[in-house]
Amino acid sequence: MKYQCDESLSLIYRLNLMTDKVLLNIPFIRNEISKNKLKHWWIANQIDVDRKTISRWLQGKTTLVLYENALNLSIVLKCTIKEVTLKDNTQLFATIEDQLEAAHSIINSEFINKLGPIGEWNVIENLIKATIIPELPLFVLGELYNKMSIACWRQSKLNESKIYAQKAKDISIKINDKTLKLNAMQSLANIASWNGNNSEAISIYKNCLEEKEYLNNNSIGSLLSNLGSVLIEIGRTEEGITYLLDSNKIFKSSGSKMQLSISHCQLALAYFDKKDYLTSKIEIETSIELAIDTEYKRGIHFGSLLLSELNIYLKNDKINSITLLESALKGFAELNIEEGQIYEIAGRICRLLQNYENSKKYLSAGLIIAKKYPLELAQLNLEFGLLTQELNGDNQLIKKYFLSSIRYFEESDAIVKATFVRDILKNDNIF
Numbered sequence: 034m035k036y037q038c039d040e041s042l043s044l045i046y047r048l049n050l051m052t053d054k055v056l057l058n059i060p061f062i063r064n065e066i067s068k069n070k071l072k073h074w075w076i077a078n079q080i081d082v083d084r085k086t087i088s089r090w091l092q093g094k095t096t097l098v099l100y101e102n103a104l105n106l107s108i109v110l111k112c113t114i115k116e117v118t119l120k121d122n123t124q125l126f127a128t129i130e131d132q133l134e135a136a137h138s139i140i141n142s143e144f145i146n147k148l149g150p151i152g153e154w155n156v157i158e159n160l161i162k163a164t165i166i167p168e169l170p171l172f173v174l175g176e177l178y179n180k181m182s183i184a185c186w187r188q189s190k191l192n193e194s195k196i197y198a199q200k201a202k203d204i205s206i207k208i209n210d211k212t213l214k215l216n217a218m219q220s221l222a223n224i225a226s227w228n229g230n231n232s233e234a235i236s237i238y239k240n241c242l243e244e245k246e247y248l249n250n251n252s253i254g255s256l257l258s259n260l261g262s263v264l265i266e267i268g269r270t271e272e273g274i275t276y277l278l279d280s281n282k283i284f285k286s287s288g289s290k291m292q293l294s295i296s297h298c299q300l301a302l303a304y305f306d307k308k309d310y311l312t313s314k315i316e317i318e319t320s321i322e323l324a325i326d327t328e329y330k331r332g333i334h335f336g337s338l339l340l341s342e343l344n345i346y347l348k349n350d351k352i353n354s355i356t357l358l359e360s361a362l363k364g365f366a367e368l369n370i371e372e373g374q375i376y377e378i379a380g381r382i383c384r385l386l387q388n389y390e391n392s393k394k395y396l397s398a399g400l401i402i403a404k405k406y407p408l409e410l411a412q413l414n415l416e417f418g419l420l421t422q423e424l425n426g427d428n429q430l431i432k433k434y435f436l437s438s439i440r441y442f443e444e445s446d447a448i449v450k451a452t453f454v455r456d457i458l459k460n461d462n463i464f
Contacts, residue, residue, distance in 0.1 A: 054100065055099075057097075057118060057119070059090065062090070064209070065112065076106070082102060172213055175210065176201070182195075201220070202217035211247035215247055229407030238256060239260070250288075258295065261279075265306065268306075268453070269449060270303050273299075274300065298336065320332060321336035324336060334370075335361070337360050338357070341357035354386065373403025374399075376403075380392045380399065411441035438454050439454050
């Protein structure tokens, strides 16, 4: 099949393109494929190449291609040959300086020691390879930086995570890779939320949604789930539920069971806040079933923890609540997971069971673990205030806990929750 050469190209450039091979503009091609939701197999059929060939192009493994293939690709993407090709490789590949910086990042961060025990060997392997192969495509380096960011925040190393996410974003802007930019922005939003900058996080998530055509369905589902979770955490519950329900629809068709489990867990927490305990129980039981199917152990134990508290409200079943609480805490200990939210819920359960000694123990541990996370500190101080109040403690101490809770809620942009605590102070005449 013959195609007419693009008349917008200069004669010299057109003659150059007619040589055996041309250089693909991979970031542009990736953007167009993402934006138009095109399947790799379909593109391969249209231009009469193997599906694996398309994958090699998009991964940067093959950058020089036959002119005829590039021309056919431009027709499929409904753009010009000039747009899908580059005159030289200065924008496509990482410089020696870029690769040296990546090497220094690995050496200085001791990632082999840190990531090995948690199973992130693929990140280590890819990053080491990235420092030694010649002409590494910049978008690959950007993706690796984003993986570094994710690996860091999974270890609660938020400062390092932010640095790597910003590096990924900087590269995405340099090469105009929309998908890479949005993935990096999501990481930056997650970090902002954990640091208590929830308004900033919400703004970033919503900006990402405005360009969601460059994301696959799975990434859109994660974006909606993260946004919904943050909104619920700061007290904007109804708004958060809407986003979580939308994410659930996506995860059911194109997500993993683990993602769906997390989304149902967040819905359970939302309905719990609304005091709709029956719906919350249905959601958390669904979350646990999905977690069991995919061996998502953290999800199983967190589900048991929430069920422990729900049993108190729904059945006043203290014996089963204690069993579930002990099982959950044992499971978290075996996984070496310590989080402020876990200790806050455990402390509240013990308060409801009138086991005040253990309640104080768990809440005290939570305050130590959560010292970097304002929103968790807010919840823990609130619970400490309620515990002290129930024990008929000193009013000044109760006031101290509640005022600390208000301050941390306000720092975290959780104005609704800060107002709730202020109302407790007013209604109970604690001044």
